[in-house]
Amino acid sequence: MSTSNKTFSMIKPGAVHNHHIGHILSKIEDAGFKIAAIKTVRLTPSDAAEFYAEHEGKPFYQELIDFMSSGPIIAMVLLKDNAVADFRKLIGSTDPAQAEEGTIRKLFATSKAHNAVHGSDSDASADRESSFFFSRREWLRVEDATDNGMEY
Ligand code: IDP
Numbered sequence: 001m002s003t004s005n006k007t008f009s010m011i012k013p014g015a016v017h018n019h020h021i022g023h024i025l026s027k028i029e030d031a032g033f034k035i036a037a038i039k040t041v042r043l044t045p046s047d048a049a050e051f052y053a054e055h056e057g058k059p060f061y062q063e064l065i066d067f068m069s070s071g072p073i074i075a076m077v078l079l080k081d082n083a084v085a086d087f088r089k090l091i092g093s094t095d096p097a098q099a100e101e102g103t104i105r106k107l108f109a110t111s112k113a114h115n116a117v118h119g120s121d122s123d124a125s126a127d128r129e130s131s132f133f134f135s136r137r138e139w140l141r142v143e144d145a146t147d148n149g150m151e152y
Protein backbone atom coordinates (compact mmCIF):
# COMPACT_ATOMS: atom_id res chain seq x y z
CA MET A 1 0.00 0.00 0.00
CA SER A 2 1.47 3.38 -0.96
CA THR A 3 2.00 6.12 1.59
CA SER A 4 -0.81 8.22 0.12
CA ASN A 5 -3.20 5.68 1.63
CA LYS A 6 -2.18 6.48 5.19
CA THR A 7 -2.82 9.34 7.59
CA PHE A 8 -2.16 10.03 11.26
CA SER A 9 -4.73 11.36 13.70
CA MET A 10 -5.10 12.22 17.36
CA ILE A 11 -8.20 12.66 19.46
CA LYS A 12 -7.13 15.70 21.48
CA PRO A 13 -7.39 16.07 25.27
CA GLY A 14 -10.67 18.05 25.22
CA ALA A 15 -12.58 15.42 23.26
CA VAL A 16 -11.10 12.63 25.40
CA HIS A 17 -12.11 14.54 28.55
CA ASN A 18 -15.63 15.07 27.19
CA HIS A 19 -16.12 11.32 26.50
CA HIS A 20 -16.23 11.60 22.70
CA ILE A 21 -13.67 8.85 21.94
CA GLY A 22 -16.27 6.28 20.85
CA HIS A 23 -18.33 8.75 18.84
CA ILE A 24 -15.26 9.99 16.98
CA LEU A 25 -13.93 6.48 16.26
CA SER A 26 -17.37 5.53 14.89
CA LYS A 27 -17.36 8.51 12.52
CA ILE A 28 -13.87 7.55 11.35
CA GLU A 29 -14.76 3.89 10.71
CA ASP A 30 -18.13 4.77 9.16
CA ALA A 31 -16.24 6.99 6.69
CA GLY A 32 -14.23 3.98 5.52
CA PHE A 33 -10.96 4.43 7.41
CA LYS A 34 -9.32 1.34 8.85
CA ILE A 35 -7.54 1.76 12.18
CA ALA A 36 -4.04 0.28 11.69
CA ALA A 37 -2.58 1.38 15.03
CA ILE A 38 -4.09 3.00 18.10
CA LYS A 39 -3.06 3.83 21.66
CA THR A 40 -3.52 6.24 24.53
CA VAL A 41 -0.60 8.59 25.15
CA ARG A 42 0.09 11.39 27.57
CA LEU A 43 2.40 13.93 25.91
CA THR A 44 4.89 15.91 27.96
CA PRO A 45 5.17 19.62 27.04
CA SER A 46 8.45 18.81 25.30
CA ASP A 47 6.81 15.98 23.31
CA ALA A 48 4.07 18.38 22.18
CA ALA A 49 6.62 21.08 21.32
CA GLU A 50 8.54 18.59 19.15
CA PHE A 51 5.43 17.25 17.43
CA TYR A 52 4.20 20.79 16.61
CA ALA A 53 7.67 22.33 15.95
CA GLU A 54 6.50 23.71 12.58
CA HIS A 55 4.25 26.17 14.49
CA GLU A 56 7.00 27.54 16.74
CA GLY A 57 6.80 31.35 16.91
CA LYS A 58 3.10 31.54 16.04
CA PRO A 59 0.83 33.33 18.53
CA PHE A 60 -1.07 30.15 19.44
CA TYR A 61 2.02 27.93 19.87
CA GLN A 62 2.31 28.02 23.68
CA GLU A 63 -1.44 27.53 24.13
CA LEU A 64 -1.25 24.55 21.74
CA ILE A 65 1.64 22.95 23.68
CA ASP A 66 -0.16 23.53 27.01
CA PHE A 67 -3.42 22.08 25.69
CA MET A 68 -1.91 19.04 24.00
CA SER A 69 -0.02 18.12 27.18
CA SER A 70 -2.98 18.80 29.49
CA GLY A 71 -4.36 15.24 29.40
CA PRO A 72 -4.26 11.96 27.50
CA ILE A 73 -4.73 11.77 23.76
CA ILE A 74 -5.63 8.87 21.46
CA ALA A 75 -3.05 8.47 18.67
CA MET A 76 -3.85 6.44 15.56
CA VAL A 77 -2.74 5.51 12.08
CA LEU A 78 -5.61 5.33 9.57
CA LEU A 79 -5.73 3.62 6.17
CA LYS A 80 -7.92 4.50 3.20
CA ASP A 81 -7.46 5.48 -0.42
CA ASN A 82 -6.59 9.18 -0.52
CA ALA A 83 -6.37 9.12 3.28
CA VAL A 84 -4.78 12.52 3.95
CA ALA A 85 -7.22 14.57 1.90
CA ASP A 86 -10.29 12.50 2.76
CA PHE A 87 -9.54 12.70 6.47
CA ARG A 88 -9.06 16.49 6.36
CA LYS A 89 -12.48 16.65 4.72
CA LEU A 90 -14.02 14.40 7.40
CA ILE A 91 -12.65 16.55 10.25
CA GLY A 92 -13.47 19.95 8.70
CA SER A 93 -11.80 23.36 9.10
CA THR A 94 -9.38 24.11 11.94
CA ASP A 95 -11.94 26.53 13.40
CA PRO A 96 -15.21 24.70 14.17
CA ALA A 97 -17.12 27.91 13.42
CA GLN A 98 -15.97 27.50 9.78
CA ALA A 99 -16.33 23.70 9.65
CA GLU A 100 -19.04 22.12 7.51
CA GLU A 101 -22.07 20.48 9.12
CA GLY A 102 -21.49 16.85 10.00
CA THR A 103 -17.70 17.15 10.23
CA ILE A 104 -15.96 15.86 13.37
CA ARG A 105 -14.77 19.33 14.37
CA LYS A 106 -18.23 20.81 13.83
CA LEU A 107 -19.71 18.11 16.07
CA PHE A 108 -17.08 17.84 18.81
CA ALA A 109 -14.73 20.88 18.83
CA THR A 110 -15.34 23.59 21.40
CA SER A 111 -13.03 26.25 19.87
CA LYS A 112 -10.29 26.76 17.27
CA ALA A 113 -7.70 25.83 19.91
CA HIS A 114 -9.67 22.92 21.35
CA ASN A 115 -10.69 21.43 18.05
CA ALA A 116 -11.20 17.75 18.95
CA VAL A 117 -8.89 16.04 16.45
CA HIS A 118 -5.63 16.29 14.52
CA GLY A 119 -5.19 15.15 10.91
CA SER A 120 -1.93 15.05 8.92
CA ASP A 121 -1.62 17.72 6.21
CA SER A 122 0.50 15.69 3.72
CA ASP A 123 1.92 12.23 3.06
CA ALA A 124 5.28 13.38 4.46
CA SER A 125 3.59 14.57 7.66
CA ALA A 126 1.64 11.30 7.89
CA ASP A 127 4.94 9.37 7.75
CA ARG A 128 6.70 11.60 10.27
CA GLU A 129 3.76 11.72 12.68
CA SER A 130 3.06 7.96 12.52
CA SER A 131 6.73 7.23 13.29
CA PHE A 132 6.72 9.80 16.10
CA PHE A 133 4.13 7.73 17.98
CA PHE A 134 4.35 4.13 16.77
CA SER A 135 7.09 1.55 16.50
CA ARG A 136 6.86 -1.22 13.89
CA ARG A 137 5.61 -3.68 16.51
CA GLU A 138 2.59 -1.52 17.32
CA TRP A 139 1.48 -1.26 13.75
CA LEU A 140 -0.88 -3.65 12.03
CA ARG A 141 0.83 -3.72 8.66
CA VAL A 142 -1.46 -4.31 5.75
CA GLU A 143 1.32 -5.95 3.75
CA ASP A 144 1.68 -8.70 6.38
CA ALA A 145 -2.04 -9.44 6.43
CA THR A 146 -2.15 -9.53 2.63
CA ASP A 147 0.90 -11.83 2.47
CA ASN A 148 -0.93 -14.24 4.75
CA GLY A 149 -4.00 -14.23 2.53
CA MET A 150 -6.09 -12.16 4.90
CA GLU A 151 -8.30 -9.30 3.88
CA TYR A 152 -7.78 -6.04 5.74
P1 IDP B 1 -4.86 21.94 11.56
O1 IDP B 1 -4.87 21.17 12.87
O2 IDP B 1 -6.23 22.15 11.01
O3 IDP B 1 -3.89 21.36 10.56
P2 IDP B 1 -2.87 24.00 12.04
O4 IDP B 1 -2.86 25.33 11.37
O5 IDP B 1 -1.85 22.99 11.63
O6 IDP B 1 -4.35 23.41 11.91
O7 IDP B 1 -2.72 24.28 13.60
C1 IDP B 1 -2.43 23.24 14.51
C2 IDP B 1 -3.35 23.35 15.70
O8 IDP B 1 -3.07 24.58 16.40
C3 IDP B 1 -4.84 23.45 15.38
O9 IDP B 1 -5.45 22.17 15.17
C4 IDP B 1 -5.38 24.15 16.61
O10 IDP B 1 -5.51 23.24 17.71
C5 IDP B 1 -4.27 25.13 16.93
N1 IDP B 1 -4.50 26.43 16.30
C6 IDP B 1 -4.30 26.78 15.01
N2 IDP B 1 -4.63 28.07 14.78
C7 IDP B 1 -5.04 28.55 15.97
C8 IDP B 1 -5.53 29.84 16.39
O11 IDP B 1 -5.62 30.80 15.60
N3 IDP B 1 -5.88 29.96 17.72
C9 IDP B 1 -5.76 28.93 18.60
N4 IDP B 1 -5.31 27.71 18.25
C10 IDP B 1 -4.97 27.52 16.96
Ligand code: MG
Nearest residue numbers: 118119120121
Ligand atom coordinates in the same frame (compact mmCIF):
# COMPACT_ATOMS: atom_id res chain seq x y z
MG1 MG C 1 -1.81 21.11 10.75
